[in-house]
Amino acid sequence: MSAETKHPPEIGAFFQRDRSWHPRGLTPDYKTSVLRSPEKALLSLDNTISEITGPVFGHGILGALDNDLIHNFAKPGESAIGERIIVYGRVLDERGNGVPGALLEFWQANAGGRYRHKKEGYIAALDPNFGGCGRTITDEDGAYAFRTIRPGAYPWPNGVNDWRPAHIHFSVFGHGFAQRLITQMYFEGDPMIWQCPIVRTIPDKAAVEMLVAALDMQATIPMDARAYKFDIVLRGRRSSVFENRLEGN
Amino acid sequence: MVQSLNRLKESPSQTAGPYVHIGLTPNFSGISGVIARDLGDEMVNDKTLGERIAIRARVLDGTGTPLKDALVEIWQADSAGLYNSPTEIRGTADPNFTGWGRKATDMTTGECLFQSIKPGRVPYKPGVLMAPHVSFWIVARGINLGLNTRMYFADEEAANAEDPVLARIEHRVRVPTLIAERQGDAYVFDIHLQGEKETVFFDI
Numbered sequence: 503m504s505a506e507t508k509h510p511p512e513i514g515a516f517f518q519r520d521r522s523w524h525p526r527g528l529t530p531d532y533k534t535s536v537l538r539s540p541e542k543a544l545l546s547l548d549n550t551i552s553e554i555t556g557p558v559f560g561h562g563i564l565g566a567l568d569n570d571l572i573h574n575f576a577k578p579g580e581s582a583i584g585e586r587i588i589v590y591g592r593v594l595d596e597r598g599n600g601v602p603g604a605l606l607e608f609w610q611a612n613a614g615g616r617y618r619h620k621k622e623g624y625i626a627a628l629d630p631n632f633g634g635c636g637r638t639i640t641d642e643d644g645a646y647a648f649r650t651i652r653p654g655a656y657p658w659p660n661g662v663n664d665w666r667p668a669h670i671h672f673s674v675f676g677h678g679f680a681q682r683l684i685t686q687m688y689f690e691g692d693p694m695i696w697q698c699p700i701v702r703t704i705p706d707k708a709a710v711e712m713l714v715a716a717l718d719m720q721a722t723i724p725m726d727a728r729a730y731k732f733d734i735v736l737r738g739r740r741s742s743v744f745e746n747r748l749e750g751n
Numbered sequence: 752m753v754q755s756l757n758r759l760k761e762s763p764s765q766t767a768g769p770y771v772h773i774g775l776t777p778n779f780s781g782i783s784g785v786i787a788r789d790l791g792d793e794m795v796n797d798k799t800l801g802e803r804i805a806i807r808a809r810v811l812d813g814t815g816t817p818l819k820d821a822l823v824e825i826w827q828a829d830s831a832g833l834y835n836s837p838t839e840i841r842g843t844a845d846p847n848f849t850g851w852g853r854k855a856t857d858m859t860t861g862e863c864l865f866q867s868i869k870p871g872r873v874p875y876k877p878g879v880l881m882a883p884h885v886s887f888w889i890v891a892r893g894i895n896l897g898l899n900t901r902m903y904f905a906d907e908e909a910a911n912a913e914d915p916v917l918a919r920i921e922h923r924v925r926v927p928t929l930i931a932e933r934q935g936d937a938y939v940f941d942i943h944l945q946g947e948k949e950t951v952f953f954d955i
Binding site: 511512513516518519520521523524525526527529532534535536537538539540541542544545546547549550551552553554555556557558559563565567568574575594595596597598607608609617618619620621622633634635636637671673677678679680682683684685686700701703704706708709710712713734735736737738 | 757758759760761762763764765766767768769770771772773774775777780781782784785786787790812813814818820824826828834835836837838839840849850851858873874875876881884886888890891892893894895896897898899901916919920925944945946949950951952953954955
């Protein structure tokens with residue numbers, strides 16, 4: 503299962519999460535959070551081996567089109583409708599090191615803002631050639647890339663006229679269960695970003711900006727697809743091997 | 752001025768949203784033909800060592816209503832108390848047990864069912880063992896940052912009594928929120944996000 507690495511795995515506990523940087527649980531302008539947020543304080547737990555370890559997936563789980571949403575649901579010879587883009591970047595930890603072997607899964611609406619999901623009733627049409635899901639695994643430097651179409655904005659029943667900015671959902675595995683993260687990628691220049699109650703659950707403008715992918719014309723493929731760069735940072739881990747001597751138990 | 756610590760900030764979390772299934776359990780959500788089998792769907796096979804158990808979990812909101820759009824992941828040791836992870840340095844875990852499972856809660860009942868094995872005990876620190884437990888990570892629409900908790904087993908009374916994590920729960924009345932009762936062949940674990948029965952969640 504494990505990714506090929508030059509060094510033995512690091513086994514230190516993870517840096518404490520900065521919960522004032524992340525959204526709080528209770529963010530009433532995002533209405534669903536009101537009944538789905540704990541009211542009592544979290545119990546702090548310095549990582550044990552149960553949190554330091556986590557599943558790691560080999561490239562063998564991936565199919566040939568898993569990182570190509572333009573084609574992975576399309577009929578042979580056809581492709582999804584919309585602006586063709588490449589999303590690329592690196593998964594890093596808080597110490598700035600690339601995270602190799604990180605599984606990324608992503609999902610999104612189609613170019614018109616319609617999700618392929620039975621609970622979704624938006625009037626915009628489904629694209630028969632677009633499923634909206636994909637996955638990839640970072641290389642030895644923590645780099646990844648995939649192709650897709652740029653998703654559309656869509657309305658949602660929060661306020662009477664709330665619209666999500668164009669976004670792609672990301673789920674990320676590092677090497678420990680405590681690194682598990684789900685977030686959303688937004689697009690440079692989208693005026694809807696700063697209106698969105700879900701974006702605004704994040705208290706710090708600099709933290710929001712970490713989720714805005716930059717248009718990269720140098721990585722664009724002429725006459726094919728524009729590129730957006732999106733780096734993701736996971737929790738770093740303490741490097742000392744001495745404080746976690748779990749062997750012999 | 753002093754030198755920079757040269758550290759990055761963690762990417763901030765955002766909710767998984769109501770359509771998390773499209774990405775994480777596409778076959779469950781009705782998207783077939785992209786990936787063969789939803790990842791984490793199966794934790795055991797015919798050769799897995801240990802006592803077979805089922806875990807029936809629900810996630811309930813502040814009114815006691817089960818979430819029908821939650822996604823639950825579990826992570827646990829094998830029957831010998833070893834994790835199937837590259838950062839497990841104490842030995843090699845059972846290759847026929849993934850240790851990790853992922854399920855969406857049912858869109859009608861709100862329940863999710865894991866077929867797994869009873870985990871062995873793992874160390875808290877040298878010489879101190881934790882009681883058998885399963886780590887849970889819960890995401891859903893309305894949850895801005897994934898919630899971490901643990902499930903312990905009601906029939907492990909002696910081990911639970913000496914568990915160093917359970918011992919840290921100041922309000923003893925809340926300890927039972929982490930303990931699953933056995934019903935038939937399954938352990939039943941209700942996770943209350945909010946209110947009087949609120950489950951203990953961890954900042955791990």
